[in-house]
Amino acid sequence: MIGKTQISLTVNGEAFDAYVEPRMLAADFLRDELGLTGTHVGCEHGVCGACTITLNGTSARSCLMLAVQLDGMDVQTVEGLGTTRRMHRIQEAFREHHALQCGFCTPGFLMTVRDVLDTLPLRDDEEIRDALSGNICRCTGYDHIVKAVRTLVNERDGIPNL
Incomplete structure (x- = not known):
């Protein structure tokens, strides 16, 4: 062509x-x-x-x-990542923690989280926020997103979620 x-x-x-x-x-x-x-x-x-x-x-x-x-x-x-019938664990964590509102930023966050879970230790919430700092959300205030990622990090690292 x-x-x-x-x-x-x-x-x-x-x-x-x-x-x-x-x-x-x-x-x-x-x-x-x-x-x-x-x-x-x-x-x-x-x-x-x-x-x-x-x-x-x-x-x-x-x-x-x-x-x-x-x-x-x-x-x-x-x-x-997944479907509405069979969500990926990252999608489930975002749903469980109400880590989305309008949803526009959500796909980018999900893909970023997938990468950082595989590559970074994410020892505390400050490290999570730093790892996600390249993604902007105008609706959530980030707290619920950080909680969702903290849950995923704890699961990855074998730490019970409270």
Whole structure:
């Protein structure tokens, strides 16, 4: 195809081959071409975290990447976490702790939490807040989000939740 670049990637465990415009953003590709609208576009400057996905297991801002950069990658979006019938434990913890209100920021938080649970010790609430500082929520005040993550950290580390 003239003016387009072919990419091959895996998204939520499914292989895709596509032709994309060289300047198409990864977020736009996921939303518009693959229909994965859980990847939200907020600021388009990488500040709010609503567009967070994981690339080969590490969280990344899809609004700061081009679709051509996804070539060869293993991409996970919030749609790959779970469903309403079978939620991922992170989604359950957010629900249990009322860690969402309008829900716009939630997909980005969920994907960030997935990454930081795998990579950071998160020894106290200050470390949790620091790990989540790249995601902005305008509704919750963050306390419920921190409680949800604290529950997940305690489960990960074998510490009883009180």
